[in-house]
Amino acid sequence: MGIMNQFGLIDQPIFAITRYGKPVMIVQNEVQKQLRNFIDKGGYLPGDRLPAERELIESLGVSRTSLRKGLDALEREGTIWRHVGKGTFITSIGESSPAQPPVSSISRQVTPVQMMRARLSLEPAIAREAAANSSAEAVGRIKSCRDKAFEANSWDLYEIQDDALHRAIADATGNVLLLSLFDHLNQVRRAVAWAQVIRATEKPSRDHTSFHEHNVIVNAIEARDPVAAHAAMQAHLRSVSARLFGEI
Amino acid sequence: MGIMNQFGLIDQPIFAITRYGKPVMIVQNEVQKQLRNFIDKGGYLPGDRLPAERELIESLGVSRTSLRKGLDALEREGTIWRHVGKGTFITSIGESSPAQPPVSSISRQVTPVQMMRARLSLEPAIAREAAANSSAEAVGRIKSCRDKAFEANSWDLYEIQDDALHRAIADATGNVLLLSLFDHLNQVRRAVAWAQVIRATEKPSRDHTSFHEHNVIVNAIEARDPVAAHAAMQAHLRSVSARLFGEI
DNA sequence: GGATCCAACCAATCGCAACCAATCTTATAT
DNA sequence: ATATAAGATTGGTTGCGATTGGTTGGATCC
Incomplete structure (x- = not known):
């Protein structure tokens, strides 16, 4: 994984300088765009689970490293939510259930x-x-x-x-x-x-x-x-x- | 039962960011939703006994592990109570606890x-x-x-x-x-x-x-x-x- | 040199199946 | 008829293998 600073991953340049001197927002990772598209076209709703990473890399035709970089961005942004052993989910609002044993x-x-x-x-x-x-x-x-x-x-x-x-x-x-x-x-x-x-x-x-x-x-x-x-x-x-x- | 941490069951996303500011009420255990639905549609009344777990997993098409997780939630919530060798019952009003304030x-x-x-x-x-x-x-x-x-x-x-x-x-x-x-x-x-x-x-x-x-x-x-x-x-x-x- | 890809590994989780203990049911013996 | 034992049923628990996101190290490419 990339380098961490106090706000999170240092990932992509936020903006870049064109040959003509005009700054241009780079905005997104290419993979990130693909992911967003995949989610929209796939009709995933809040709470739904995305395919596993190892499946996604085949659907999107990218390496796992860069896929995860895209997912990192989406997670940081709050669009998705991940947990080991469970999967990746579209963010939804849930109650914080403290859940004392009955x-x-x-x-x-x-x-x-x-x-x-x-x-x-x-x-x-x-x-x-x-x-x-x-x-x-x-x-x-x-x-x-x-x-x-x-x-x-x-x-x-x-x-x-x-x-x-x-x-x-x-x-x-x-x-x-x-x-x-x-x-x-x-x-x-x-x-x-x-x-x-x-x-x-x-x-x-x-x-x-x-x-x-x-x-x-x-x-x-x-x-x-x-x-x-x-x-x-x-x-x-x-x-x-x-x-x-x-x-x- | 699932693994407990000091706050309870690790389950669904605890919090989320509403990018559009509109909170979306969702997410119970999924199985929990199915169970609630099953109870309602089945016309189970307080005191009634639910089918055995091994039957429920066929009706709902889920694994026993996740079924039991859903039942755990319903029990914690007070809508059902269980006893080994007897079964799972809808909580009747009489014995329902005074409902601790959250x-x-x-x-x-x-x-x-x-x-x-x-x-x-x-x-x-x-x-x-x-x-x-x-x-x-x-x-x-x-x-x-x-x-x-x-x-x-x-x-x-x-x-x-x-x-x-x-x-x-x-x-x-x-x-x-x-x-x-x-x-x-x-x-x-x-x-x-x-x-x-x-x-x-x-x-x-x-x-x-x-x-x-x-x-x-x-x-x-x-x-x-x-x-x-x-x-x-x-x-x-x-x-x-x-x-x-x-x-x- | 830095980003990317790949492969292997780690740890959390899930589904499954077998097993345990409490309870109910039934059969049997007296 | 009653008492006791055996079997069946039920919720509770545990261990194993497969799956999944997270991590690491080296090879590859520009």
């Missing part, structure tokens, strides 16, 4: 213990932020959730309200990003819980330790005590963890 | 300070988990990243290597979910940083405080000292934060 894929790989450790990594910090930043209305919503969870008369309903409580806390941070992280975690948690442990362990004793723990958390947040909120949430999750696995 | 939306709403607080909420905990669980190979990768960051001779390159270092730490937790949370955070961070602060602040002093902080973190992880790792990461982020905002 939750189902994650939930398949993550073990219940890892899930618990992830919750322990994130949720106490969220409780701390909530204590530091929550508005009065947010605290009100949290307390409402706590009460509904307490009054829940079925195990399923309790889980729903427990979910809502934890999410209300994340919402109380006033930090969209933290809320988004919590939601992401929670989505995976639902998938994992559904597929694995929870249902296997005993469902009975809607023991009141969780309710007490909830109270400690909510009180710490209402008291705007970040350290206590962090500790309370950590204790709560450790308690849940202990019930599931018998330890951390 | 990264772009979040990055628009989140302030740099909130971003920093989110990092402070998650990354120290990740460092702790890394110290507790990292394998020897993982530590090696981390140290390699640290060295590359140290040797970076441009600010841009440093940022890239710094990114890689932090991600290597998240990877060292061995916890797919934590890694996924980190990636989610990082995606938003890139969008926010790009749009707002970072570039506005001074770029000069590649001061060595960050390098020293990196060393402290890496050493703590290598020493398998979770508490120290947590503290070191927290100190590092506080230091970065101080440089950006002048305080926490």
Whole structure:
């Protein structure tokens, strides 16, 4: 390939001096013209794939070196787009798709213990932020959730309200990003819980330790005590963890 | 599945230049388009089961590899879900997740300070988990990243290597979910940083405080000292934060 | 001397086929 | 009738060969 400067390939002279002293734009590589023609006549639309280079050199009757020089120009210009192993494509507008792996894929790989450790990594910090930043209305919503969870008369309903409580806390941070992280975690948690442990362990004793723990958390947040909120949430999750696995 | 890079599947052109200024909405996986069409024409309703992959490749006339790539996209998008031994199903409304808002939306709403607080909420905990669980190979990768960051001779390159270092730490937790949370955070961070602060602040002093902080973190992880790792990461982020905002 | 051509090689990707593990179905034994 | 085992089906994974854009070095031509 040619020499690179900071803008790209140094390729053709931009202009030349005729014998009569009049500058003339050279504009294009001969091959470049052929390529443009080939694309137009061939009816290629945005997104379409051009023939492979090794085929093009036969269609156009040029060497691969100069073909690639022409393609380089077209790519620099933005007309085409190339990628090794795939081919050369007519440029089109696509969404930049960041493409996180789907939750189902994650939930398949993550073990219940890892899930618990992830919750322990994130949720106490969220409780701390909530204590530091929550508005009065947010605290009100949290307390409402706590009460509904307490009054829940079925195990399923309790889980729903427990979910809502934890999410209300994340919402109380006033930090969209933290809320988004919590939601992401929670989505995976639902998938994992559904597929694995929870249902296997005993469902009975809607023991009141969780309710007490909830109270400690909510009180710490209402008291705007970040350290206590962090500790309370950590204790709560450790308690849940202990019930599931018998330890951390 | 295709090869993953740190952003996801390598697939179609990420961006393109509209020479005529008119954006042309195109490009999904091609197969993805076919699949969407197939689902619509086939009258599949939420909860219905799609034909097996080995049948679909005949109906659509594509290879199983690329079919699965299309299905991956649809699953990530939430329109289908799959389970080994059962099949592929159209997502039913009940179990459809609340649809995470796209990264772009979040990055628009989140302030740099909130971003920093989110990092402070998650990354120290990740460092702790890394110290507790990292394998020897993982530590090696981390140290390699640290060295590359140290040797970076441009600010841009440093940022890239710094990114890689932090991600290597998240990877060292061995916890797919934590890694996924980190990636989610990082995606938003890139969008926010790009749009707002970072570039506005001074770029000069590649001061060595960050390098020293990196060393402290890496050493703590290598020493398998979770508490120290947590503290070191927290100190590092506080230091970065101080440089950006002048305080926490 | 510089551009061009050619051939060989590299690395990313794709298509294919075989294999794995979870699940469902069916047959068989008690 | 129920329980258990064997087989079939399904999504998930891996390895191989072919294809494709990217790169390099030497031969050739002006």
